[in-house]
Amino acid sequence: MTRVLDRWRYDGRWWECEVHRDYLLLELRGGAVVELFREGDAWWVARVSD
């Protein structure tokens, strides 16, 4: 990873008791960009672009 481009939080549909997600937008070596989010203890990849 070269740098964090953006980070944000989405608190979901609270009225349906969804849990929040923390997102990171990372720039990787070589120029690819990956969007990750963490929900609970698990990390997920939302999308990747290069």
Added chain:
Amino acid sequence: MGGSSQRLNALLDVHSYYSLGAGTASPTTLVRRAAELGYRWLALTDDLSISGAVELFQAGREHNVKPLVGATLPVRIEDAAYPFVALATSRAGYAAINRLISAALERPEKDLPYPVLLAHTQDVLLLTGPRDGVVARWLAARRVNELERLLRELRGAFPERLYLQLFHDRQRWDERRARVLRRLAQSLGLPVVAAPEVRYALPEDYRLFDALTCARLGRSVQEPDPRRPQNACQALPSPAEAQDRLPFPEAALNANWVAERAFFELLPERLVPPRACLPRGTTPERHLEERCYAALIERYQGDALAGARARLEEELGVVRALSLAEFFLVAAEVTDHCRRHGILAAGRGSAAASITCYLLGITQADPLKHDLLFERFLHTGKASMPDVDIDISSARRDEVLAWVEERFGATTEAMVCNKITYKLPLALQDLGRGLGLPPELRNRLTRALGRDFRGLRPRDARKAEVAFREVLGEAPVGEALLALLGGMERTHVRHLAPHNGGVVLAREPLTHYSPLDRSTGGIKLLQLDKDDAEAMGLIKLDLLGLRMLAALERAREEVLRMEGAWLDLADLPDDERVWNLICEGDTMGLFQVESPSQTHTSRVMAARTLKDLAHQIALIRPGPIQSGTVHPYLRRRRGLEPVTYWHPSLEPILAKSYGVLLFQEDVLRIAVHFAGMSWTDADRFRKKVSGWRDLEDIEPDRERFIQGGMRTVGATRAEAEAVFDGVKAYQGYGFAESHAWAFAIHAYASAWLRIHYPAEFLAAIMTEEPGMWSASTKRQEARAWGVPMLPFDVNAGGVHYRCEHRKGRKAVRPPLCAVTGVSQDAARAILLDRLRFGPFRNLDDLYQRLTLEREPLEALVRAGAFDALQPRREALYRAGALSHGQAPGQRALFAAVPELPELPPLSTAERMVWDYQTVRFSTLEMHPLDLVRDQLRELRAVPLAQARRLPRKARVRSAGLVVGRQRPGTAKGFAFFVLEDGADRAQLIIPPDLWDEQRQLLRDASVLIADATVEDTGHQLMLKAHVLYPLPSPVHIQGYHYG
């Protein structure tokens, strides 16, 4: 640069609930949270509002956070409005912001034209705005060049006072945008400032904020909208969190520097009276003294004069010390104006204790004769404004307000506002809308709350779970709604509304203190409530519309018209018949003593003097009721128990009320003479006693009070504790003695008129509706008074109830506009046409002479207004046919009405139902219950007239139309209904267990049959219910509903 100097110490963009739907916390909560997190400054920047400013400064003092005052201003630039954050750096800057807000509120779009912003820049710091501000939006739209031009122009208008606002609420793009904004500022040479958008205090408030945002935007939570929050990051962040989001040292430094520049003290130390009208070459003090001494010699003679002079000198000394002479002269100008124009007006409240007010003609009661306490009104240590309330005939109050505006000028006169806080019904409407509940369901839920729960604060919504379950069952939305309601602050303000009488008169333009707005009714309004206005040093005059004064005024005019006599209502003779009427509890229509509980008290109290009446009026109030005053007072008065005192030193204070605490003045006197407080401290203590809700509000005063009692009068600790507990129990609203006297005078006048001129009095109270009873109940009462009610008649009725001589006695004719759907203008048009062209021959004649729409015409027919001219069904047929074939107000060449079919005559039952549909009462000499009399006999339910002759404790089954429902918070779960059968009424006591069991029946029933025990007989029949049965009502009755 050290870490602490880079730390963000100031919050510059904070919304409270005064942003109305765009904030959830009170200023106090926000300041408290800021203090917990270690902030030194907090700027309140509500949307077009400074309503939270006073609370902000008060909370700031308490929590050692320096308050900054500002507002968010939507500025119209080209085709859209963009929020800018404006902060005042001085009182002049505060006034400039007020002028800007006022200018925006004047416009239908509620925004500020850009050139207006540039015209009011003195001592104003400008931040470029948060997420939906012009910088973020124009950058997103790639309008960079335009943006740079705009920022350069703003920098010219706000030299050294324009800051580019950085924000970061952990939303998508925030991090990238903050870096871009910083670079933009660097390129333009503009300073950046870290100003996170704070919209609530704690992260858990986010859900409430989102739901309120949805309600404000007219969306449900299911509908996405970019204006909705995405996460809980608009809570007040810790400095570390803020620094993590915006890690730019200069932005934090600038925020702290801006805060230092912007701090100034908003709240003054003294009151500023308005400017009085003075004769040339005199001072306010001299003019006041001249007026008072001239009146003193007129009103007091002999021995009384010396005492009155001494009291006046003492009062004038206090008035001089507080520089309030002009305030008294201005209040007198208002009452002088009313007198000159024949408008009934009388001062009430604590002002009635002032001989100065009495001599100036502001009040009617002689404070010396009644031993009223001046210090309740004013003393040299008083920091709060003196309370001058002037009751004005409600029918003419607008006239007085218009004169006040003309006299004092449009910029220096306005009304204080009432901050309308959420109660449960309104909160569940708003939040229910946000959660997507359809309107029908929300309305059902509101109705289901009934009188049990509608007075609850939203945070206590769980107490109403039974109503939520009745309507929503087990649906998850019910729990979501309850959780949101539970998160609302007790004081959450929903909107501002005009105060019912508080007029502020200032020396300088009111925008020096507050923005000016107009209510939907056109009333000029401050964004300050009465306490805020007082804290800002403004003086308020309460000009209150009192319906009973309008009724007295109208009765006086009817007496003049019918009898040619002009009554001096302030100087009526003492009449034994008046006291007999009150003692019998026959008090319908009488001011302040006509409620069922006052009717009952009237019989026990057996008032024979104005003093008795003043005591009776004061007795049935939350303060005396909660302090357990009522029964000891009445028993001691009747000699049924000895008069005792908590401590012998209290005898001079409480002897007049048989040793119990009755008036606010008693609390004051005890605090001074027993606990040794100064008048200033005693006044604060009195306010606490009447206002406390939680023990922590009042208990901190316990020890000081007890120590004071032990020191001042040598009380033992146990005695002093007993006194404190006794005083503490005087919680809730209680009357000032001076206020009770002022009301007793009106109560006596109403009783005197009822005895001597019942028809005129009935016409007056039917027109002005001063009391609690419906027109239907008053109409039934007229039968008991022997005053016939004449039928509606297009050839006799007008706009007001009027007396007529009929068969050797006086009767009352209802006005045409009493018919639902007939406006005063329509009734006036009929009256004017009749005066000009003579009586109407029939319905066709009226239809051709006037442009009356079909609906009011048919309503008049149904109400019987054509009965004297043609049968009702025939008239109704012709009204329908005419309106189809011919325009109103035109004469036709050919008959527009086909031949009449055969129409059956109207039965009595049908007529009664039509009457109630169109007028809500009937001029028939019968009662709606007569229509179900046969059923009641079948069920062995005896009429109330028969029940009242039964002995106490007898068991009875009786029935009545429900015309009143009460369940006061002070009654320990008991409810009190009023049943009506003809001119007879009974109070039905419903015990708490029966209430719980029959909650829905009691909420919905129009007619009730009750198996009950007779608790009291005679005029005030009182029944205690055991079993209740419903009976379908032939008519719908709108009675009174309280508590």
